[in-house]
Amino acid sequence: MRNRWGILAILFVVRLTIAFQFQSVAAVAPLLQGSFGVGIADIGILIGLYFTPGIVLALPSGAIGRALGDKPTTILALLLMTAGSLVMATTDIWGWQMAGRLASGAGGVLLTVQLTKMATDWFAGREIATAMAIFVNSWPVGVGISLLVLPSIGTAYGAGAVFLAAGVLTAIGIALIMFYQPPPAVTVGAAASGWPDALALLAVIVAGMIWGLYNIAFAMIFSFGPTLLTERGWSIAAAGSAISVVMWLSVISVPAGGYLADRGKPFVLTIAASLVVAALLAWMSRSDAVITILILGGLVGGLPAGPMMSLAARVLAPETRALGMGVFYTLFYAAMMLGPALAGRLAKSAGTAAAAFDLGALTVLACLPLMLLFERIVSVRERRARS
Template sequence: MRNRWGILAILFVVRLTIAFQFQSVAAVAPLLQQSFGVGLADIGILIGLYFTPGIVLALPGGAIGRTLGDKPTTIAALLLMTAGSLVMATTDVWGWQMAGRLTSGAGGVLLTVQLTKMGTDWFAGKEIATAMAIFVNSWPAGVAISLLVLPAIGTAYGAGAVFLAAGALTAIGILLIMFYQPPPGATASATGSGRLDRLALLAVIVAGMIWGLYNVGFAMIFSFGPSLLAERGWSIAAAGSAISVVMWLSVISVPAGGYLADRFKRPLILAIAASLTVAALLAWLTRSDAVITILVLIGLVGGHPAGPIMSLAARVLAPETRAIGMGVFYTLFYAAMMLGPAVAGRLAKTAGTAAAALDLGALAVLACPPLMWLFERIVSVRKRRAQS
């Protein structure tokens, strides 16, 4: 297949498997607490473990993809994800649950870095914000599907069936990725120097921090939102369905944000305004009974910064530095996403309520606008030095 939008569709569906698998723990957290006798802090650690391998694998993951090639790397990653789900589905020992989660996470890391690089290869310089918005939209789509499907599976058949469903979906991803083809000239362009200059490296680091913090804030909604609603007397299925509203509306707001960024050439203003709004809504959610109204507003606004943020790294990465640059970008992202749920779970345990986790999410999103300003400053300095 050589049509870039068709390629994007393949990447979208394959990346969706990561979100579906990641959410498999949070979607049935109350069931896991009952089955294994663990608390919210333990659930937070298990959620965060999915991203732990990213701290050590994201950076070499870019180099691995550069050495082995796009398709072999993605297939290996999907095999790891499938194996991890099978381990979690077949054990009743908490330690093996953690081991399976780490294995799945290792595959998810490699797959995320490689798919992002593959998407950027096809769209660098042409509708990049729109393409990246559609690409990252696979995450809320996968989470939304999991919130609707997995609680019902877990209630009917147990947590093991939930993890089997996640493994089956990643196995389907292996079949889909067989249809991927690199863009013309991609192989030749990737053979140049892979070294990042100092300012480009700094810009990618800041971009990774922005993406990590924003996702920490957003992850608090679907990681601890169901537990927050359960505290208020909602059933597991009802809580999952309510939280899924955010994800389903994000399916609309994420590409809309990318389109608006490309159309009006004001991605920074759009991302800052949306971030401030989401931070306020997260803080409001823990202090109000207007749950559905707030969740709808978060869904309509929360997706807008995704495309602009994901396109930041592409602004300073050449084709030959793209693999290593995306590795750096995702190292920061995974560090934030590993620590965020674990810290949030600990705060929730100390406070005695999941509301503390969502308040932490509001603070994480609030930190993004200053970092966006810093990124623009670094890019401006880099341009001036290149012209002098």
């Protein structure tokens, strides 16, 4: 296939398998607690383990992709994800659940970095913002599908069937990626592996922290939302369907945020939307107006995604992009590993999953001074470049 929008469709579907697999634990968390005799803190650790390999693998993932090639690297990543799901589907030992989760996460890291590179190869210099907005939307779509499908599967057939379903989807991804073709060689720029300058590196670090903290907040909704609602008497299936509202609406708000940011003031948009999201998260833990909050969260929560994801690109030249994005993703994965684990412990101490939503509100607020810091660093760097 040589049509770039067809290629993007393939990459979109393959990437959503990561979100679907990530959500497989949170979607049936109450079932896992009952089956394995673990608490909510253990569930938080299991959720966060998916991102743990990213701390080690994010930086070298680009080198692995260059050594093996696009298609072999994605197939390897999907095989790891499939194997991890199969381990989780077939074991009744909690330690093996954690091992399977780590294997899945390792595959997810490789796949995330490689697919991002492949999408950029096809759209660099032409409609890249539109393409990346569509590409990023594969995450909420994958999570939304999992929230609709997996609780019902788990309720009917058990947690093992949920992980088996995730493994089947990643196996389908292997078949689908076989249709991928690289762009014509003339359009693919092989960037050298150079480190960004000091200020650019500092800006990328801050950008990675912003993206990681914001995603912690968003993850609280779909990771601990089902548990919070079941605490209030909702069924597992109903809770999953309700939480999925956020993800489906973010399919609209993510590209809308990118569109508005390209034609307005991205900094103002990001700050305003973040304040609203923080307020909604705090409200969620204290109100029964669940559907209203979830609808507003979906409509507003996706708006900052595009502007935040574009921060690193503002300071990274083509020759520094590989290592710079590795740093960016390393910080993102570190945040996404620690966030759910900390939220699980807080929920255990408080005796309710509502504590996770309060943590999410705080992490969103922490993004605001970091946004100011990022703009300050960029301003100083640009001033030095002119002098």
